[in-house]
Amino acid sequence: MLMRFGVVDDQDDPIITLLNDKSLTLSEADFFKQFKSTNAVKSGDVLLFVHGFNVKFEDAVKRAAQVSYDINPDLQPVVFSWPSIGDPLKYNRDFGRALDSIDDFEKFMLKLAASTQGKRIHILAHSMGSKVVIPALGKLYSSHSKLLDKKLGNIILAAPDFPRETFILKYKAAFSKFGRATIYMSSEDKALRVSSSTYLADREMLGFSGSDGFFFPGIDSVDITHAGGVDDLLGHSKYGSSARVLVDMHDMIGSNLRANKRKGFIVVPPYKYFFLQP
Structure with missing residues (x-):
């Protein structure tokens, strides 16, 4: 069973849905029950999945179910759905x-x-979903650090559409202290090339590896x-379409291993920057 919690446009209350053979809308109390x-x-x-830009609810659910099953069929997938318009021109x-969520x-x-x-919550945020997750976790770390240390497993930022400079200035310290954060990035991410130039005056995105600013201790x-x-x-979607990346997330979540302990990497000195081999 896949469970989804989300904010729906033009509604004061979040809509909460259970998906199995059919969808059900529940109250918040019934959802958590x-x-x-x-x-x-x-x-x-x-596994808590937060989708990215131009993703409709149905597609977010399908991707969460696929990724969760491919990583480990025993994971309990949950989707936090923010109200993307689902239009590539918007x-x-x-x-x-995303910011409002x-x-x-x-x-x-x-x-x-x-x-x-007694179980951990692993967060997988893709693309624009990082604009929701990164600031929220930054705030939670300052107010509920003990709870996060106890409950959070791995934080996976897949192709994060988030300004690198802002991350360094405001959130790097908190995410370094988590000790279980991973950024999947690429130098051939065409979507991040576009987003960096369209809206933020050529500010480089965290998920783009085309510079020397990619290493963050911890x-x-x-x-x-x-x-x-x-x-x-x-x-832009290798986290769900690349068998090699899915295997790496399986090793990360299943064995709770950092990248330097997992297989299939080339380590680039002096930064301890990891290249995932095909």
Whole structure:
């Protein structure tokens, strides 16, 4: 069963949906009651997926289910869905909607953490989803660091559409202290090339590895440029289309290993920057 919590445009209350053979809209209390029930019988941890730009709800659910199953069928997938318009020409409007969802994600994380029963929450944020996750976790670390240390597993930022300079100035310290953060980046990510020049006056994005600013102590910086990927013409969705990246996430989550302990990497000195081999 895949569970989805999200903010829907033009509604004051979040819509909460359970997906199995059909969709059900539940109250928040019933959602977490059902989550606890499912969490109690699932043997694996929780994988919380936050989608990116131009992703409709149905597509986010399909991707979360696919990635979760490919990483480990025992994981309990949960989707936090922010209200993307689902139009490739509406980048700026999606940008605003992602920012408007930060507080909702922060509140949801606290409730989700309180509902897990001895299991960790692994977060996978793709693309513009990082604009929701990074600021929210930064705020939570300053106010609930003990809870995060206890409940959070791995934080995976896949092709993060987030200004690198802003991350360094405001959030690098918090994410370094987590000790379990990974950034998947690529020098051939065409989508991030466009977003960096369209909206933010050529500010380089965190998921683009085309500079020397990729190393952050305490954070695994993994270049997946040559990791392959099926039907990924933009080079922006390797986290879900590359078998090699999926295997790496399996090793990361299943064995709780940092990149320097996992297989298949070339380490680039002196930065300890990791290239994932095909």
